[in-house]
Amino acid sequence: MLLRVRSAVSHLVAGLGPGPGTQPPAEPRHGGGGGGGSGAGGEEGPRVAAFCRPAFLQLTPEELRRADDHTGRAVQSPRDGRRRLPWSTGYAEVINAGKSQHNEDQACCEVVFVERRPSPRGRLPCRDGSGEPNRGRKGFYFHYWALFDGHAGSGAAVMASKRLHLHICEQLRDLVDILQDPSPPPICLQHDSELSQAEDNGDVPSDALPRFHLEKAVSHESLVIGAIENAFKHMDEQIEQERASQHISGGCCALAVVYLMGKFYVANAGDSRAIIIRNGEIIPMSREFTPETERQRLQFLAFLRPELLGKEFTHLEFPRRIQPKELGKKMLYRDQSMNGWAYKKIEEDDLKFPLIYGEGKKARVMATIGVTRGLGDHDLKVFSSNIHIKPFLSCFPEVRVYDLTQYEHCPDDVLVLGTDGLWDVTNDKEVASVVMEVLTSYEPNDPCRYTMVAQELVLRSRGILKERGWRLPNDKLGSGDDISVFVIPLGGPGNYM
Amino acid sequence: MLLRVRSAVSHLVAGLGPGPGTQPPAEPRHGGGGGGGSGAGGEEGPRVAAFCRPAFLQLTPEELRRADDHTGRAVQSPRDGRRRLPWSTGYAEVINAGKSQHNEDQACCEVVFVERRPSPRGRLPCRDGSGEPNRGRKGFYFHYWALFDGHAGSGAAVMASKRLHLHICEQLRDLVDILQDPSPPPICLQHDSELSQAEDNGDVPSDALPRFHLEKAVSHESLVIGAIENAFKHMDEQIEQERASQHISGGCCALAVVYLMGKFYVANAGDSRAIIIRNGEIIPMSREFTPETERQRLQFLAFLRPELLGKEFTHLEFPRRIQPKELGKKMLYRDQSMNGWAYKKIEEDDLKFPLIYGEGKKARVMATIGVTRGLGDHDLKVFSSNIHIKPFLSCFPEVRVYDLTQYEHCPDDVLVLGTDGLWDVTNDKEVASVVMEVLTSYEPNDPCRYTMVAQELVLRSRGILKERGWRLPNDKLGSGDDISVFVIPLGGPGNYM
Numbered sequence: 001m002l003l004r005v006r007s008a009v010s011h012l013v014a015g016l017g018p019g020p021g022t023q024p025p026a027e028p029r030h031g032g033g034g035g036g037g038s039g040a041g042g043e044e045g046p047r048v049a050a051f052c053r054p055a056f057l058q059l060t061p062e063e064l065r066r067a068d069d070h071t072g073r074a075v076q077s078p079r080d081g082r083r084r085l086p087w088s089t090g091y092a093e094v095i096n097a098g099k100s101q102h103n104e105d106q107a108c109c110e111v112v113f114v115e116r117r118p119s120p121r122g123r124l125p126c127r128d129g130s131g132e133p134n135r136g137r138k139g140f141y142f143h144y145w146a147l148f149d150g151h152a153g154s155g156a157a158v159m160a161s162k163r164l165h166l167h168i169c170e171q172l173r174d175l176v177d178i179l180q181d182p183s184p185p186p187i188c189l190q191h192d193s194e195l196s197q198a199e200d201n202g203d204v205p206s207d208a209l210p211r212f213h214l215e216k217a218v219s220h221e222s223l224v225i226g227a228i229e230n231a232f233k234h235m236d237e238q239i240e241q242e243r244a245s246q247h248i249s250g251g252c253c254a255l256a257v258v259y260l261m262g263k264f265y266v267a268n269a270g271d272s273r274a275i276i277i278r279n280g281e282i283i284p285m286s287r288e289f290t291p292e293t294e295r296q297r298l299q300f301l302a303f304l305r306p307e308l309l310g311k312e313f314t315h316l317e318f319p320r321r322i323q324p325k326e327l328g329k330k331m332l333y334r335d336q337s338m339n340g341w342a343y344k345k346i347e348e349d350d351l352k353f354p355l356i357y358g359e360g361k362k363a364r365v366m367a368t369i370g371v372t373r374g375l376g377d378h379d380l381k382v383f384s385s386n387i388h389i390k391p392f393l394s395c396f397p398e399v400r401v402y403d404l405t406q407y408e409h410c411p412d413d414v415l416v417l418g419t420d421g422l423w424d425v426t427n428d429k430e431v432a433s434v435v436m437e438v439l440t441s442y443e444p445n446d447p448c449r450y451t452m453v454a455q456e457l458v459l460r461s462r463g464i465l466k467e468r469g470w471r472l473p474n475d476k477l478g479s480g481d482d483i484s485v486f487v488i489p490l491g492g493p494g495n496y497m
Numbered sequence: 498m499l500l501r502v503r504s505a506v507s508h509l510v511a512g513l514g515p516g517p518g519t520q521p522p523a524e525p526r527h528g529g530g531g532g533g534g535s536g537a538g539g540e541e542g543p544r545v546a547a548f549c550r551p552a553f554l555q556l557t558p559e560e561l562r563r564a565d566d567h568t569g570r571a572v573q574s575p576r577d578g579r580r581r582l583p584w585s586t587g588y589a590e591v592i593n594a595g596k597s598q599h600n601e602d603q604a605c606c607e608v609v610f611v612e613r614r615p616s617p618r619g620r621l622p623c624r625d626g627s628g629e630p631n632r633g634r635k636g637f638y639f640h641y642w643a644l645f646d647g648h649a650g651s652g653a654a655v656m657a658s659k660r661l662h663l664h665i666c667e668q669l670r671d672l673v674d675i676l677q678d679p680s681p682p683p684i685c686l687q688h689d690s691e692l693s694q695a696e697d698n699g700d701v702p703s704d705a706l707p708r709f710h711l712e713k714a715v716s717h718e719s720l721v722i723g724a725i726e727n728a729f730k731h732m733d734e735q736i737e738q739e740r741a742s743q744h745i746s747g748g749c750c751a752l753a754v755v756y757l758m759g760k761f762y763v764a765n766a767g768d769s770r771a772i773i774i775r776n777g778e779i780i781p782m783s784r785e786f787t788p789e790t791e792r793q794r795l796q797f798l799a800f801l802r803p804e805l806l807g808k809e810f811t812h813l814e815f816p817r818r819i820q821p822k823e824l825g826k827k828m829l830y831r832d833q834s835m836n837g838w839a840y841k842k843i844e845e846d847d848l849k850f851p852l853i854y855g856e857g858k859k860a861r862v863m864a865t866i867g868v869t870r871g872l873g874d875h876d877l878k879v880f881s882s883n884i885h886i887k888p889f890l891s892c893f894p895e896v897r898v899y900d901l902t903q904y905e906h907c908p909d910d911v912l913v914l915g916t917d918g919l920w921d922v923t924n925d926k927e928v929a930s931v932v933m934e935v936l937t938s939y940e941p942n943d944p945c946r947y948t949m950v951a952q953e954l955v956l957r958s959r960g961i962l963k964e965r966g967w968r969l970p971n972d973k974l975g976s977g978d979d980i981s982v983f984v985i986p987l988g989g990p991g992n993y994m
Contacts, residue, residue, distance in 0.1 A: 174840065187816045189827040189840060216816035216856055218829055218838045225837025304801045319684045319713035330686040332715055337730075337893040340722025341715045343671065343686060359713055396834040
């Protein structure tokens with residue numbers, strides 16, 4: 001059956017979305033406009049998921065054709081003389097060596113204005129009980145960088161790159177006043193369209209009343225985390241709803257960074273990675289979600305809902321496939337509760353294919369997919385079966401927070417985001433050493449230096465085309481995958497706007 | 498309903514097991530005897546779970562009465578002139594200030610011989626295909642220390658203190674040859690009672706045949722971890738089976754340390770804690786399993802199996818109880834996928850009691866229990882309901898490994914184990930400073946020094962009885978809980994046997 005599902009994956013990888021759009025669609029840079037409708041809605045029409053490259057690259061049709069060429073694998077970056085990315089962020093990307101027709105990575109870099117949602121009947125919400133509208137504070141900006149690594153088609157990655165920041169904006173709109181108020185967030189809001197009558201009548205808000213014995217303190221930070229988590233969920237739901245009309249097959253990993261009020265929120269769902277390099281020290285800002293790292297969550301789900309395995313799979317893990325003739329022998333296994341291994345007598349049921357199988361980059365869920373979090377994949381099934389993979393995939397990111405105000409950053413301190421095309425062949429230390437090497441060869445105030453770092457990281461992971469394929473200087477295989485990299489200076493908007 | 502379930506807890510805490518046995522039963526110090534039966538079985542008769550203190554304390558009936566006195570709260574340690582614990586391990590304990598009739602903590606310290614299980618028809622198993630029995634290697638020893646913190650009765654803790662090491666021994670018996678062989682453990686064993694015929698006929702073992710393309714390497718260490726994990730499971734099953742005949746109510750947290758072939762395996766299920774103090778540095782060797790730390794696992798289970806909540810509870814978490822009059826307002830919540838918080842409109846279903854409620858030591862699962870891993874609790878229900886708590890509790894420990902051979906240890910380096918009675922009032926740093934303070938006042942080769950540390954740790958957490966209860970030097974409340982502490986020198990058996 002392994003072969004069977006492998007063919008399924010090849011089939012899916014080869015099945016591509018609609019052809020390239022020669023002009024990237026216009027990017028809405030402001031979310032939550034005055035109309036109060038969903039800023040993340042599909043109002044742009046049916047072409048939003050059509051193949052393109054990031055708008056900020058401003059590629060001409062000729063440049064787009066060059067970027068899409070698997071033999072040259074030209075590295076793409078924002079050009080001098082065109083619009084510079086916020087904070088002088090560096091970016092570079094390269095297409096894969098032929099595993100899919102198009103580059104299935106996508107990127108987005110935006111400054112988004114979050115406008116406070118108008119309260120019912122035009123009144124601004126107030127939460128201090130004073131009845132005074134909060135005049136003059138209508139919203140705030142957040143900075144945003146994101147990488148999307150598509151699989152089995154580019155549609156999900158393209159759509160997420162155009163929409164996820166709008167979903168985040170949408171989630172933050174209700175929090176505009178709360179996040180700007182230094183007092184702890186209210187546990188229960190007085191305001192709601194159904195309740196505006198009571199509020200207008202001057203009722204005392206319940207937050208001014210004596211509190212319950214037990215009440216958990218909730219931080220502003222955790223509200224932003226919750227907003228980002230729910231934005232990922234809504235993004236996934238939007239892909240589900242529009243996948244037919246937008247011709248979206250497949251899914252994508254998503255790594256998104258929100259800079260808001262002095263803090264980075266690094267949200268990761270998939271196998272991309274973010275690290276901070278500060279004074280030469282490496283600070284991991286994400287972890288990868290794969291069949292191996294999420295084994296116990298997946299096994300737990302399969303154990304509780306065996307019907308999801310469709311009588312084809314077992315929730316137990318074995319170090320290799322079992323042969324029918326080994327029935328009755330003792331073999332190593334582990335279940336959803338175990339981290340170690342033990343021997344068990346092989347029974348009929350153990351001959352089914354394991355839910356989790358393979359190691360490292362070859363590990364798969366139901367022999368089909370090698371990442372366990374991300375957006376899309378709503379139609380993904382085990383080959384020639386009716387077994388859906390999606391219940392095992394999670395669209396929820398892990399969000400890590402880095403407080404920029406807690407440390408004095410120098411111009412060489414950066415946050416590096418990369419898709420797995422980078423990290424498959426280049427480890428954290430090597431990335432840190434390239435960062436330092438390149439940055440020291442440019443003046444600290446040269447705004448191009450972060451782009452140079454991103455290009456060098458992509459080049460060193462891609463390698464050089466030789467007779468035996470793309471090779472690194474040490475003659476090992478370079479990455480044949482799409483590679484995308486952001487290099488974000490930590491000096492912040494004050495230094496690098 | 499909160500009050501209702503609180504009364505349930507008080508009721509359970511007051512409901513005690515059988516009265517104290519004046520003599521602790523004899524301890525079997527060797528597991529896996531020649532008979533080949535279960536070394537962890539209930540062959541000792543119906544008194545195995547009767548109340549007692551650890552056998553190694555060798556308390557006289559008069560001493561036992563003193564140890565059980567809540568007003569004096571005398572600290573108990575192994576006495577000079579009686580049997581010394583292996584490695585000159587230090588131990589001390591004290592009873593609670595009155596919250597339960599007996600000290601519900603238990604402790605065990607043993608050196609256990611693991612005898613290789615005889616193969617079918619007297620042949621020793623061989624795994625190298627040579628057909629040569631492994632003469633002269635019949636087993637190995639492991640060192641063992643464990644703390645059990647009982648709740649709602651002492652029976653589970655007493656039984657686990659007498660049996661868990663035997664279950665570990667039982668699990669290790671099949672691994673005697675494998676663990677002593679430096680080559681990687683076999684994925685599939687040839688030997689099995691049903692298969693001995695084939696083996697005797699000289700069949701080539703399958704491990705000598707060409708291997709599959711994909712085969713995961715499994716380490717010796719992970720086999721020991723698996724053995725300990727399964728031992729906890731079997732211990733829990735034994736408590737379930739014998740709880741009626743042994744009059745066991747309630748359950749216990751379990752923290753067990755196995756020293757085997759140069760490594761500590763620290764297995765924790767509950768809210769006890771282990772730390773290593775090495776050259777003044779603190780190395781955490783466990784984490785606590787509470788409703789807060791395991792929130793997402795519990796919510797995930799409740800989300801997938803809502804029938805376990807019996808229509809009384811919601812799997813969502815809220816920062817406080819919701820009042821019926823707040824229906825329709827927006828309140829902070831988080832579900833099984835979220836780490837942050839967001840607002841949702843309160844619906845009828847949200848008025849149910851939250852699965853997880855309260856903060857810190859007051860956090861509870863279904864308003865009933867404050868720990869989420871451990872042994873026992875098979876009859877625990879939400880008060881005046883038929884809702885079982887057990888499906889939410891896990892008997893599986895997290896096992897952390899510390900390789901003693903990777904570092905040159907000095908006589909002041911120790912592993913400290915403590916029940917929550919210690920850690921509720923004394924943090925890691927304070928424990929480390931007491932350890933250093935006491936050890937420096939004794940000669941490095943004085944075998945009593947680790948007992949002195951354990952006593953001092955217990956004394957400082959208990960405090961002194963004043964008019965307003967047990968007080969620490971800073972006048973804060975001392976721990977009113979049972980307190981038990983092991984202090985294990987890391988010099989190892991070579992230095993301290």
